[in-house]
Amino acid sequence: AVVSTQSTGYQLPDRVYKYPFELIMLAYERRFPTCDMIPAFLGSDTISEHKSKDGAVHVIERRCKIDVEAPYLLKKVCGADFVYFIQKNSLNKRNRTLTIVATNETF
16 A cells, blocks of 8 residues: 655655555544544544545545644743644545645644
8 A cells, every 4th residue: 555645845755555555544544533542643623525426536634633742841932732734635546545735734
């Protein structure tokens, strides 16, 4: 399975997994809106969602909140206890690709 990730300003290399694409996507989708196994991920709200008629393409945009692992004083200087970002996921089951574009809203 191949997953592409890009953030405003830079693009991360594609990740290639040893497991079937469908299994990776099932595990990935279970982390929303929250995931006990990722305690820093505090939640997400769906902003928009679109599915093609045949279900092969699914685009969802979420606003996510994560807890920052930083000393208290640093958090106060930055003025942020949490980091908020917009994440747009484009899943194409025909091509077996997931493209993730994230934009930081906090800084």
